Amino acid sequence: xxxxxxxxxxxxxxxxxxxxxxxxxxxxxxxxxxxxxxxxxxxxxxxxxxxxxxxxxxxxxxxxxxxxxxxxxxxxxxxxxxxxxxxxxxxxxxxxxxxxxxxxxxxxxxxxxxxxxxxxxxxxxxxxxxxxxxxxxxxxxxxxxxxxxxxxxxxxxxxxxxxxxxxxxxxxxxxxxxxxxxxxxxxxxxxxxxxxxxxxxxxxxxxxxxxxxxxxxxxxxxxxxxxxxxxxxxxxxxxxxxxxxxxxxxxxxxxxxxxxxxxxxxxxxxxxxxxxxxxxxxxxxxxxxxxxxxxxxxxxxxxxxxxxxxxxxxxxxxxxxxxxxxxxxxxxxxxxxxxxxxxxxxxxxxxxxxxxxxxxxxxxxxxxxxxxxxxxxxxxxxxxxxxxxxxxxxxxxxxxxxxxxxxxxxxxxxxxxxxxxxxxxxxxxxxxxxxxxxxxxxxxxxxxxxxxxxxxxxxxxxxxxxxxxxxxxxxxxxxxxxxxxxxxxxxxxxxxxxxxxxxxxxxxxxxxxxxxxxxxxxxxxxxxxxxxxxxxxxxxxxxxxxxxxxxxxxxxxxxxxxxxxxxxxxxxxxxxxxxxxxxxxxxxxxxxxxxxxxxxxxxxxxxxxxxxxxxxxxxxxxxxxxxxxxxxxxxxxxxxxxxxxxxxxxxxxxxxxxxxxxxxxxxxxxxx
Numbered sequence: 001x002x003x004x005x006x007x008x009x010x011x012x013x014x015x016x017x018x019x020x021x022x023x024x025x026x027x028x029x030x031x032x033x034x035x036x037x038x039x040x041x042x043x044x045x046x047x048x049x050x051x052x053x054x055x056x057x058x059x060x061x062x063x064x065x066x067x068x069x070x071x072x073x074x075x076x077x078x079x080x081x082x083x084x085x086x087x088x089x090x091x092x093x094x095x096x097x098x099x100x101x102x103x104x105x106x107x108x109x110x111x112x113x114x115x116x117x118x119x120x121x122x123x124x125x126x127x128x129x130x131x132x133x134x135x136x137x138x139x140x141x142x143x144x145x146x147x148x149x150x151x152x153x154x155x156x157x158x159x160x161x162x163x164x165x166x167x168x169x170x171x172x173x174x175x176x177x178x179x180x181x182x183x184x185x186x187x188x189x190x191x192x193x194x195x196x197x198x199x200x201x202x203x204x205x206x207x208x209x210x211x212x213x214x215x216x217x218x219x220x221x222x223x224x225x226x227x228x229x230x231x232x233x234x235x236x237x238x239x240x241x242x243x244x245x246x247x248x249x250x251x252x253x254x255x256x257x258x259x260x261x262x263x264x265x266x267x268x269x270x271x272x273x274x275x276x277x278x279x280x281x282x283x284x285x286x287x288x289x290x291x292x293x294x295x296x297x298x299x300x301x302x303x304x305x306x307x308x309x310x311x312x313x314x315x316x317x318x319x320x321x322x323x324x325x326x327x328x329x330x331x332x333x334x335x336x337x338x339x340x341x342x343x344x345x346x347x348x349x350x351x352x353x354x355x356x357x358x359x360x361x362x363x364x365x366x367x368x369x370x371x372x373x374x375x376x377x378x379x380x381x382x383x384x385x386x387x388x389x390x391x392x393x394x395x396x397x398x399x400x401x402x403x404x405x406x407x408x409x410x411x412x413x414x415x416x417x418x419x420x421x422x423x424x425x426x427x428x429x430x431x432x433x434x435x436x437x438x439x440x441x442x443x444x445x446x447x448x449x450x451x452x453x454x455x456x457x458x459x460x461x462x463x464x465x466x467x468x469x470x471x472x473x474x475x476x477x478x479x480x481x482x483x484x485x486x487x488x489x490x491x492x493x494x495x496x497x498x499x500x501x502x503x504x505x506x507x508x509x510x511x512x513x514x515x516x517x518x519x520x521x522x523x524x525x526x527x528x529x530x531x532x533x534x535x536x537x538x539x540x541x542x543x544x545x546x547x548x549x550x551x552x553x554x555x556x557x558x559x560x561x562x563x564x565x566x567x568x569x570x571x572x573x574x575x576x577x578x579x580x581x582x583x584x585x586x587x588x589x590x591x592x593x594x595x596x597x598x599x600x601x602x603x604x605x606x607x608x609x610x611x612x613x614x615x616x617x618x619x620x621x622x623x624x625x626x627x628x629x630x631x632x633x634x635x636x637x638x639x640x641x642x643x644x645x646x647x648x649x650x651x652x653x654x655x656x657x658x659x660x661x662x663x664x665x666x667x668x669x670x671x672x
Contacts, residue, residue, distance in 0.1 A: 064156075064192065064193030064194055064195055064196065064218055064219055064220060065080050065156050065193065065219045065220070066080045066156060066158065066173070066177060066191050066192055066193065066219075066220050067190070067191045067193065067219060067220035067221045067222040067223065067444075067445075068080075068222045068223075069170055069183065069184075069191075069222070069223045069225065070222060070223070070224050070225065071224075071225050071227050071228060071229045071232075072224065072225060072226055072227065072228055072262075072441055073228065073229065074224075075229045076161060077160065077161075077162060077165075077166060077170055077225070077229070078158060078159070078160050078170050078184070078274075079158075079159060079161075080156040080157065080158055080159070080177075081156070081157055081158075081159050082154050082155070082156060082157075083133040083134070083135075083154075083155050083156070083157045084133075084134055084136075084139040084152045084153065084154060084155070085129060085130075085131065085132050085133060085134070085152065085153045085154075085155045086103070086107075086129075086130040086131040086134055086139070086142060086150065086151075086152060087127065087128065087129055087130055087150075087151050087152065087153050088120060088121050088127075088128045088129075088130050088149055088150055088151075089127060089128075089149045089150075089151065090120065090121050090122070090123045090124065090125050090127075090128055090149065091124060091125070091149070092148055092149035093121045093122075093147075093148060093149035093150075094148055094149075096118055096121035096122040097118060097122075099121055099147050099148075099149065099150065100114060100117050100118040100121060102145055102147060103117060103130065103142065103145075103147070103150070104117065106138060106141045106142050106145070107131055107134075107138065107142075117130055121149070130150070132155070132175055133155055133157050133175065139152060155177075156177060157177075158172070158173045158177070158184075158274075159275065160172075160273075160274045160275050162229070163273050163274075163275065164236070164271045164272065164273050164274075165229070165232060165233060165236060166227060166229075166232050166265075166266075166267075167182075167271050167272055167273065167274045168182060168266065168267070168268050168271065168285075168286075168287040168288075168289070169182055169183060169225070169227065169263075169266055169287075169439060170182050170183055170184060170274060171183050171184035171185050171186075171274065172184055172274035172277040172285075177192065178192070179191065179192070180277075181274075181277075181285060181387075182287070182387070183223060183225075183385065183439065183440070185387050186384075186385060186386070186387045187223060187440070190220060190221045190223075190443060191220040191221060191223060192220050193218045193219045193220035193221075194218040196218075221443045221444060221445040222443070222444040222445070223440055223443060223444075224440070224441045224442040224443070224444055224449075225439055225440060225441060226257075226262035226263050226264065226438060226439055226440070226441045227263055227264055227265055227266070227439070228264050228265065228558070230558055230649075231255060231264050231265040231554075231555050231558060232264075232265040232266075232267065234265075234550075234551060234554045234555065234558075235253045235255060235265040235266075235267045235551055236265075236267045236269075236271070238253070238547050238550050238551050239251050239252075239253045239267050239268075239269050239531075239547065240269055242531075242533055242543065242544075242546075242547045243269045243533065246533060246536045246537075246538065246543055247536075248269075248533050248534055248535050248536050249534045249535035250268065250269050250270055250288060250534045250535075251268070251269050251288075251531070251532055251533040251534055252266075252267065252268050252269075252288045252289040252292075252418040252530075252531075252532045253265070253266070253267045253289075253418075253529070253530065253531050253532075253547070253551065254266050254289055254418050254419055254421075254422040254437075254528075254529070254530045255527055255528070255529050255551065255555060256422055256423070256426060256437055256527070256528050257526065257527065257528075258425075258426035258429035258430045258435070258519055258525045258527070258528045259426075259429075259430045259435070259454075259525070260435070260454050261423075261426070261435035261436050261437050261438050261454055261455070262438060262441065263385075263437055263438065263439050264527065264555070266289055266419075266439075267289075268286075268287060268288040268289055270283065270284045271284060272284040272285050287386065287388070288418070288534075289417065289418040289419050289532075290383075290386040290388070290389045290390065290417055290418070290419045291388050291389065291390050291417070292390070292417065292418075293390050293392050293393060293415035293416060293417055294415065294416065294418075294499065294513050294532065294534070295411060295412050295413075295414065295415060295416075295499045295513070296411040296414070296416050296421055296497055296499065296515065297410070297411040297412070297497035297498050297499035297513070297515065297540070298352045298354075298357075298410065298411055298481075298495060298496060298497040298498065298540070299411060299421060299425075299495045299496070299497030299515050299516070299517050299540075300408075300409075300410070300411030300414065300416070300421075300497070301348075301349055301352065301357045301409070301410065301411065301495065302349075302424065302425060302428060302469065302473070302495055302517075303372055303373055303376050303378075303424060304357055304360055304361050304364070304369065304409045304410075305345070305348075305349050305357075305360065305469060305472065306372065306376075306427075306428065306460075306461050306465055306466075306469055307364055307368060307369055307371075307372035308345070308360050308363070308364055309461075309465045309468055309469065310372070310461045310462060310465045311364065311368055313360075313363055313364060314345045314360060314363075315345065316344065316345050316346040316468060316471075316472065317344050317345065317346070318344065318345045319342050319343070319344055320342070320343055320344070320345060320348055320356045320359060320360070321341075321342050322336060322339075322340050322341070322342070322343055322348070322353045322355040322356045322359075323339055323340070323341050323342070324339050325337075325338055325339035325340065325355065326355065327355045327358060327359065327406075329358075329362075329401075329402045329403035329406050330401075330402070330403050331403075332403035332404075332406065332407070334354050334355060334358050334406055334407075334410065335354060335355070336353050336354050336355050340353055340355075340356075343356055345360070346471075346472045346475065347475075348360065349472050349473070349476060349480075349495070350472065350475045350476050350479065350480035350481075351480060351481070352476075352480070352481045352495075352496060354410045357409050357410045358406035358407075358409045358410055359406075360409060361405055361406055361408060361409025361410075362402050362405055362406055362409070364409075365405075366397035366398075366400040366405050367397045369397075369405065369408065369409065370394065370395075370396070370397045370400070370408075372460070372461075373394055373408075373414070374394065375434065375458060375460040375461075376423075376424040376427055376434065376460050377420050377423050377424055377427075377434050377457065377460075378392055378394050378414070378416050378420055378424070379391055379392055379393070379394030380392075382419065382420060382423055382434070382436060382437060382457065383419065383436055383437045383438060383439070384436070384438075385437075385438055385439035385440055386419065386439070389417070389419070390417050392414075392415050392416045392417055392420060393414060393415035394414055395408075395413070395414070411497060411499065412499070418530055418532050419437055421515075421517055421530050421532075422437070422517060422528055422529075422530040423435070423436075423437050425494075425495075425517045425518065425519060425528050425530065426519070426528045427460045427461065427466070428461075428466050428469045428470060428473065428493070428519075429466075429470070429493070429519040429525040429528055430466075430525070431463040431466045431467075432459055432460055432461040432462055432463050432465065432466040433456050433457075433458075433459050433460065434456070434457040434458050434459070434460045435454065435455070435456055435457065436454075436455040436456075436457055438452060438454075438455070440452050470493050470522055473493035473494055473495060473518070473522070474491055474492070474493045474522050476493070476494060476495055476496070477491075477492045477493065477494050477518065478491075481496040481540075481541045482494045482495065482496050482516060482518065482541060482545050483541070483545075484541055484542065484545035484546045484549060485516060485518055485545040485546075485548045485549045485552075486549065487520060487549060487552055487553055487556070488553075488563075489563030489564070489565055490520050490521045490522075490552075490556060490561075490563055490564055490565060491520070491521055491522040491523060491564060491565055492518055492519075492520045492521075492522055492552070493518055493519055493520075493522040493525075494516060494517060494518020494519070494545075494548065495516070495517055495518065496515070496516050496539070496540040496541040496544070496545060497513075497514070497515040497516065497517070497540045497544075498512050498513070498514055498515070498539040498540045498541075499512060499513040499515075500512055501513060501535060510537055511535055511536075511537070512535075512536055512537065512538070512539065512540075513532065513533070513534050513535070513536075514532075514533045514536050514538060514539060514540040514542075514543035514544045515530065515531060515532045515533070515540050515544050516530075516531050516540050516541070516544035516545040516547070516548045517529070517530040517531075517548075518548060518552075520552050520556060521556075521561065521563075521564045523564050524564070526556065526559060526561050527552065527555055527556070527559075529548050529551055529552055529555075531544040531545075531547045531548050531551070532544065533547070554649065556647075557605055557647050557648070557649050558647075558649050559647070560646050560647035561647065562647070605647055605648065605649075606645060606646070606647060606648065607625075607640075607642045607643060607644055607645060607646045607647075607648045608621065608644060609640075609644035609645075610622075610637045610640050610644075610656065611637055611638065611639075611640070611644075612636060612637060613636065613637045614636055614637075615631060615634065615635070615636070615637070615656070615658055618637050618656055622654050622656075625648060625650070626649075626650030627642075627648065627650070627652055627653070627654045628652065628653045628654065629653075629654045629655075629656065630653065630654070630655050630656070631655070631656045631657075631658055632655065632656070632657050632658065633657055633658040633659055634658050635658045635659050636658060636659065637656050637657070637658060638657055638658065638659045639656070639657035640654060640655070640656055640657070641653075641654060641655040641656075642654050
């Protein structure tokens, strides 16, 4: 009986032990699960959420449209065009090898490009670029292939419609729409705008199931420049012609308004096409006017003379003995082209006497002369609109013994940029203020127009000294070394410069930097123009001054600046209102002369009053003046867009408003 009764108890003990073991195991398992959950939900929560977002959410940046660059008249210099970029969604590509083969038939890939595209398609990534900024025809052909997992994104590419025109000012951008030169670089943050962002969400198999634009791209601002496209064209044309004529290595021209500091044109030779900037060399892309330095030679005498007048050390009529045409400072020898004997202070500048200028500089002393050198803006950057602008080379006074000081006085032993030299001449032109040269006139955006104000860096000389220097520089052009710069109808103030280039460690007698800097009209200056031609055999008066003359003549005419010497009599314009004029016109069915009585014909460079002329007669006059004529209406001229008496240039557009007067008219209607 004992044996029988113990068997059931043993079974219960076994079950009880097994239940206890199972309960302990379940308890430990529950504790482990809870601990793991606490670890995941508490201690690693942030890390896991971030990982999940990375796996399930993807963002794609949307490039904004770069703002336009326009000239002072609103003409477009640079804008962005929409191009398409071929992209792939690798998770949707069934056969990467075949897809790559068909793509490369259109894209004409190299072996390396083929391998790269196939590697991008043969992954589990959500998105991969295939080819940036393809042509319209290429995009069309790829679309016709209807490949799974291949799509397109819109991108912006920069386009410069005027090719080389103003290339050094505007600059260029890379394939990622980032400014790499010129204003495209210095104003990249403003022009480029703010990128947008698209959020794409995927499932567990990395398949996209939704997308949304989190932030749309914001277009960049438009830059309105101070330059005038027409003046820029004239400057580049004349500079290129001069470089070719004299077989020069290159050159620069700066045209600026001396009072406001606005750059109306700036050109360099050689130049480049920013649409294909990678095909040009670094020398062509360099802005020589702001990045290269040169010894200015005699143009620098305006600083030496201004300092002497301002300090009261000399006055214009003071006699200076420059005989026998040579002076020595130790072993250093300074010569004139001939023996001038005794010259007045003014004639030292007019005749460009090196001997006289060196004596003036030594009399001033290094401290005073270098103080004015820096007042005129040399040895420092003077504009915020030119990236990479050179400071030039100005030695401290302590390193200038008399021999070196004499060289500085005549524009040697000092290096300047073309922009600095133009700004220095503008000091004399505007009455003594060093004004910052500027290239950006305003920033245009949705909120409105933000003007860039004129900024005076400092006063360099007094108005009285500036006025005296102006009279001296007028004589340079009228009877001195700058006679080739004279303009019909305008007084010009300017200075020639010729510097011997250093070749093989010595100054060459046959290779020069020829320059001329001046302003016109000298009474109320509208433009300062600097011309620098590098590596020529002749002097500044014969090489650079004629270029100045041609540019100044076209610029003043284009700007409508009236002559200040022997000005033509004003054109008398009828004060009658259009209605009275129409009442006086002959009916259309009567015989009408081509030109009204009293018509004297157009004066060269000025717009005549075409009121009352028939359409045919007005067309004949406008054609003779080289104008592009458009008409509105028919009959006789009752209005014109170019004001009578205003200065005109060939190629300008003239719009004529025509009306028929006083008659309901029968008969045929002529077209003109």
